[in-house]
Amino acid sequence: ETGVTQTPRHLVMGMTNKKSLKCEQHLGHNAMYWYKQSAKKPLELMFVYSLEERVENNSVPSRFSPECPNSSHLFLHLHTLQPEDSALYLCASSQEYGRAADTQYFGPGTRLTVL
Amino acid sequence: GQNIDQPTEMTATEGAIVQINCTYQTSGFNGLFWYQQHAGEAPTFLSYNVLDGLEEKGRFSSFLSRSKGYSYLLLKELQMKDSASYLCAVRDANYQLIWGAGTKLIIKP
Numbered sequence: 001e002t003g004v005t006q007t008p009r010h011l012v013m014g015m016t017n018k019k020s021l022k023c024e025q026h027l028g029h030n031a032m033y034w035y036k037q038s039a040k041k042p043l044e045l046m047f048v049y050s051l052e053e054r055v056e057n058n059s060v061p062s063r064f065s066p067e068c069p070n071s072s073h074l075f076l077h078l079h080t081l082q083p084e085d086s087a088l089y090l091c092a093s094s095q096e097y098g099r100a101a102d103t104q105y106f107g108p109g110t111r112l113t114v115l
Numbered sequence: 116g117q118n119i120d121q122p123t124e125m126t127a128t129e130g131a132i133v134q135i136n137c138t139y140q141t142s143g144f145n146g147l148f149w150y151q152q153h154a155g156e157a158p159t160f161l162s163y164n165v166l167d168g169l170e171e172k173g174r175f176s177s178f179l180s181r182s183k184g185y186s187y188l189l190l191k192e193l194q195m196k197d198s199a200s201y202l203c204a205v206r207d208a209n210y211q212l213i214w215g216a217g218t219k220l221i222i223k224p
Contacts, residue, residue, distance in 0.1 A: 004157070040123065042214040043202070090157070098210050100145040100165065106157040 003027040004107035006091050012113045013081065021076040021110045023091030031097035032074040033104060034066060037088040049074060050097035081114045088112070117141045119215035121203050126221045127193055135188045135201050135218045143208020149177055149188045150202040152217065158202055161188070190220075198222045 003026045013019050025032060034046040048056035049068040063085075065077040074091055088111050092104040120138045127133040139147070146165040150158040164170060164179035164186060176189040190197055203215040 040216055042119065042216045043204075045212070100206055100210065101163055103148070103160050103163065104212070105160065106150075108155075108157045111155075 004091060004093055004105055006089075006107035006110055008110060009108065010111045010113075012115065013078070014115050015081060015083075017081075018077070018079040020078065021089055021091075021112075023074040023076075023107055025072055025074075025091075025093035025105075025107075027093055027095075027105060029093040029095050029105070030071060031094045031102075032068060032071075033092040033094070034074065034076050035090040035092065037090055037109070043090070046076075048097060055097060078112075081112075083114050086112055086114045117207060117213045119203055119205060119213055121201075121215040121218045123216070124219045124221065126223060127190075129193055129195060129222055129224050131193050132189065132191050133193060133220065135190070135203075135220065137186045137188070137203035137215060139184050139186075139203075139205045139213070139215075141184075141205050141207045141213055144181060145206040145208065145210060147177075147179055147186050148202075148204045148206070148212070149186075150204070151199050152202060153199045161201075193222050195222050195224070 005024050007022045031050045036044040046060045047066040052068050067075040088109045090109045091107040094102045094104045118140045149161040152158040162177040169178045174191045179186045200217040200219045202217045204212045
């Protein structure tokens with residue numbers, strides 16, 4: 001059983017919709033991450049928060065907007081998405097961002113389909 | 116640029132041994148991770164290597180050669196439940212994780 005949960009597990013939305021993905025970690029970690037996973041491609045890091053401050057934003061389109069209200073919760077707000085944004089969105093957490101052996105623990109992901 | 120190479124897909128037989136290779140070219144090196152990901156599920160941590168050599172954890176072992184930019188994951192006594200994707204990731208000099216595209220392992224009876 002994972003200490004990182006994500007809701008919803010599946011989401012279908014139109015290009016004009018606004019939706020949010022939620023992630024919660026129960027591991028007492030200080031860092032949280034959003035990744036995009038597309039078929040047969042490496043994981044793409046989107047955002048990183050450490051101690052509730054955003055520390056990385058890897059050239060992600062503004063239609064994706066993260067929010068980290070506290071160290072246990074992370075949101076990804078979505079608006080006016082494109083069909084190419086359809087993918088599995090994974091949340092992860094880790095004990096201490098920037099440490100070599102820091103291990104990331106993943107949630108089960110949200111399978112997003114944009115029509 | 117930075118790059119991680121893994122075979123796209125491998126097939127092996129139940130009860131056998133399989134070796135999944137990972138080669139990397141990165142700006143610096145601060146360790147290499149292996150993760151297992153079953154279809155539709157979360158990637159789960161398997162191993163972390165930062166020094167050269169073999170580390171064993173039950174049926175799974177991970178090997179690292181920093182001079183060759185090479186690692187492998189060795190799975191012994193394969194079981195049907197080992198059918199999954201195996202992801203290799205390297206932490207570079209800036210402590211960023213560089214991910215491979217993963218190797219899909221298919222186990223046949």
